[in-house]
Amino acid sequence: MRELCAAALDAATAAGAEYADARVVLKRDQLVATKNGRVERISDSESEGIGVRVLVGGAWGFACDRRLSLEGAREAALRACTFARAAAGRHSRRLAPLEPRTGTHRTPIERDPFDVPISDKIDLCLRADEALAGADVLVRQTMVRAQREHKLLLTSEGTEVEQELIESGGGIDCAAARDGVFQTRSYPSAHVGSSCQSGWEYVEGLDLVSEGPRVAEQAAALVRADECPTALTTVVLDGDQVALQVHESVGHPIELDRVYGTEASYAGTSFLKPDDLGSLRYGSELMNITADPTTRGGLGSFGFDDEGVPAAPVPVVEAGLLTGFLTSRETAARIGAGTGGSMRADGWNRMPLVRMSNLHLEPGEGDLDDLLADVDEGVYMETNRSWSIDDKRLNFQFGTQIAWEIKGGRLGRMLRDATYTGITPEFWGGLDAVAGADSWRLYGLTNCGKGQPGQSAHVSHGAAPARFLNVQVGVRR
């Protein structure tokens, strides 16, 4: 791997690149899924190749090749230089200075998920599938997954870092229907479960089989539940929905490439401006958000990002005040602060982009019961179902799988089709309680999209249940 990267860098610099980096990536994904008592999917995918990024005359170029050969490496480098030379624009790009780094990093694990026999994974899924059986349940689904990514990065500045990142994950879902009402329920999260950078011990800890009956009972109850009413009220969100809220309304707006407009043609921009740093009130004083790629188990954890910048926690919102952005070396140079540290690429055949790593809402005090106890009337919502937010990340509308009314500090009747909507800084300004560290956990998402061509990133959010005042719930068409 090292020889290939070095050959690519030599070819790029000989072709006129003032900067170049080369990444060899070997990736393997495995998925086992069942549906209604039968194996739906067993897939085992591997992908390998080299990606070469260059700066020529101040312009970026990127090319890649699946062949892990000297010929493939050199050709990718030369094609990247050709593309950079042909690129339109004024080209005044520069990178924040970075001392060359060498190092290695590996996800700490107890049991390699690829050492677990597929038959064991099928057995676990089928047992969890059976546990989901229940009245009105039409569809039962389970899945477990594993991923290993081994990558080596060399840069023309002398950085050389090698990393092996291992993920494990799983989840169960069921759908119930009755009298034209269709409802779903999931554990531990919707949208392909939840994952961690971890060994198989994470999946075992999820206890998918034991959770099955509760999930099925709630799905069946939801098709009989009342619809969430329309109201301006107090909302308590479970950690899963808080994680989604952090992701969409904080994580993406603080990506500095979006702030500078480079995602305008697809994912969108940001309501934040560069000079908002240190002055913009993002939320209440209880709002403390940290980007931390060193979090053990986080899907966004690494030793070095894909520019070779060492992992380090960055506070981005402190006591409600915006204090940090997620940056690359290029955007850090442009804003004149930091050295980057948030660049990741989706495999060998995509260019690194500014991505969330692990973005946490720091815990407060108490637990869910404490948050509910202070609410005379409100709604408690659990597990994300739908999400939509505008291109500047201001106007959002999210829905959850299940909700309960809160009356006199206690949960009341179950509600279905719960949605809430708001404007980002106003919503976070209404944050009036976050549960404590004992209720705080990591939620891992594997479907964060960005870039053209599209890239899917894996990110985690640490979150605990949180309470928000004056929220519009029950959006009607």
Add this chain to the structure above:
Amino acid sequence: MNAREVARAALEAADGEAEAVAQVESSGLARFAGSEVHQPTLIENAVVTLRVVNDGRTGVATTNRLDADGLAELARRAAEAAESAPPDDTFPGLAPPGDPAEVDGYDEETAGLGPDEQARRAAAAIEASGDFPVYGFFTSAVSDLAIASSTGLSVDQRMTDASALVVAADDAGSGYAEQTAWRAGAIDPAAVTREATEKAERTKDAREIEPGVYRAVLEPYAFAELLQYFSYDSLGALGLLEERSYFTGRLGQKVFDEKISIADDALDPHGLPKAFDFEGTPKQRVELVEQGVARAVVWDRTTAAQAKNSARSTGHAPPAESRDWGPLPYALSVAPGDAPSVEDLAQLVGDGLYITRLHYLGVVHPREGVVTGMTRDGTFRIRDGKIAEPLVNLRFTVAVPEFLQEVYGLTSQSALVNSQNFYGERYPYGVMVPAVASARFAITGLGSKPGI
């Protein structure tokens, strides 16, 4: 190696009943922002997925290592997966050899575009904007798809595609346009920019409106995306079998305005033609809605077997990474109407909204076809039958069946709207739609002004 050679080599590496799906991609995408190229990406890749069947047990493995060792390892992993699986008595077997139609969709000139030419066409989009900052891309690709199996099935298709997309945006306004075709020569990047900048100029000083239900004209960009999201749950067989489709219990019933006819037609030479699906089954045109009556959904072999009735595959098996969705319509096509222009649709609406493009859609209630999202890059008021002042971006929460139940008209011209966001392996597809005027489009919130 081309895709046919890759598929055959993978099949030979397997022992016994098996199917190989090979995809070979050579693509370039010159992405620009603030009128500068910032993410230029050239991709060369070849991927093969092997499905091994062993007494009704199936296992799937994928690789891009195409040497003998890589393919032997691929076969070993697929066989290991199959051996681990219990037999599946609903497995319909691998597809038999078929006779796919001859289709267009490959253009030698487009296949030959290199990085210099791709960058030049991106530059043409940028230069046409004058001083107005533009954000977007030009891309072109040649994608080779081949399927071979132990049943004797062997099909392959070489496809080209090209797109130019432009968001013209400054602090005060933004506009959007795109063109997609399988012939790059049919794409005019400068014209795309002119359409986007002209739209952007008209969005300055955007005003707010009260949320409520409005009449609305949707340009093809907006209509295509709304229909695409509706199709995920409602127009595929899996959604029907799992009762999350709006068509559940409604096939044969009038569900939309009689002006609405929707087909899935991958054979249309004006779209992005496909000859077969990812099981190798020949593509069929499927009439999904005829004059407002729900007629059908699309099927693959798996769902047809699960239906336990007379259902047969219509040639809509998705790529492996999308299998969880079941068969999907990858070539939606709405029959045009007779309105000469969008201005004529505005005349039919009289008082309402004019919407260019939607953003970040989410399915709120699949069974009811309720979708939420934002308008973006060109939202206007319609007053007295004319497209009038610009509006801020609007949040909508729309039941697609309600939107299509009272349709004032559709334009006589359709546009092909790109639907791929270039995740994973390149597989060009899009939606062919006219602009539409409807009596019901529910606005449920206000967003920010257009602009960067």
